[in-house]
Amino acid sequence: QPPAFGFLFDVDGVLVRGSQVVPAARQAFQRLADSRGRLRVPVVFLTNAGNCLRSAKARELSQALGLQVSPEQVILSHSPLRLFSQFHRKCMLVAGQGPVEENAQKLGFKHVVTIEALRKAYPLLDMVDQSRRPKELPPPTTGFPTIEGVILFGEPVRWETSLQLIIDILLSNGNPGAELQDIPYPHLPVLACNMDLLWMAEAKMPRFGHGTFLLCLESIYKKVTGRELKYEALIGKPSSVTYRYAEYLIKQQAEEQGWKSPIRRLYAVGDNPMSDIYGANLYNNYLKSAHQNQVQAGVKRSPQAASPQTEDHLELRKGYNNSVESCKSILVCTGVYRRNVDVPSNTEECTTEMVFHGHRDFCFDPSLVEASYIVQDVNDAVQLAFKKENWS
Helix, strand or coil: CCCCCCCCCCEECCCCCEEEEECCHHHHHHHHHHCCCCECCCCCEEECCCCCHHHHHHHHHHHHHHCCCHHHECCCCCCCHHHHHHHHHEEEEEEEEHHHHHHHCCCCCCCCEEEHHHHHCCCCCCCHHHHHHCCCCCCCCCCCCCCCEEEECCCCHHHHHHHHHHHHHCCCCCCCCCHHHHHCCCCCCCEEECCCECCCCCCCCCCCCHHHHHHHHHHHHHHHHHCCCCCCCEEEEHHHHHHHHHHHHHHHHHHHCCCCCCCEEEEECCCCCHHHEEEHHHHHHHHHHCCCCCCCCCCCCCCCCCCHHHHHHCCCCCCCCCCCCEEEEEEECCCCCCCCCCCCCHHHHHHCCCCCCCCCCCCCCCCHHCCCCEEECHHHHHHHHHCCCCCC
């Protein structure tokens, strides 16, 4: 009997903690695989990590889980950017760490400039670290391309350098060597990946994520200009663009396996109520409203952060079979979430009891951070879904 459901697995806090595999993860994938180690159900790994290549993350997961994971099963926070083709021929400044230039090129961007290349071209811009200041006045920079947009892949290493240079690009309309004139607004397009304020590694307490960096950038821009920093798109969980892309890959996987039954239900397993659960529930609302021909709600300022309007330029309409009816959220207790601590006893008092760690452009709706199910670990999550599907 071919499956009518698929899984979306978060990685950090669900399958691994830093470099350590969560013990329940191997047990879960033994259930999901047949005797030859092939998955019996379509699976996509949906992570907000972005400072690596898809192929590298697939290799990591293969080693951790003891079965073959292909790059096509992995969605990093930036993976949906391959669908934003209207920016692929623009000169884009890319920020983050790891292979940001290679990532951008693999996603289809033809002209990219790194923060480091910008710093070398304009050495007078980076002034916080006194040891990196030029000893002599450098000659004027010539021939450097005008920046036409910014891609924020993930948290950088030297935050002060990236914050300064990104602000310089936005204030100068892509020409950071020029005298500051009238501040342009709206500013150049900004595409941001991964909104997680916090994430869980080996440490006992959560660590700063890219959402913390975005918070700093937004605060500085507003303080300097008096205006809000605007995003052309917010990619990664909890954006519905990312879940839309995951659904597309789940269906593609099912077709390649020759499973004839349409995929009706998705189970999204995560450890972070503010990204995994919020995103799955937001997408579940979108699926409901899509069937009713209504526009889903949940985004305050930036409609492209999570609305189906983005489909117009995401190239996902072609041959799309609108079979998926629901996306159920399953929260595990092996990462960011702590049972009996993070969810208030009285959900009506949620707005006062719970601190909203989500991004500025997403409304705080208490119902969106309430999981469909709460279980101890990913193995329990798989067993729960199998039970709901009468699957063994």
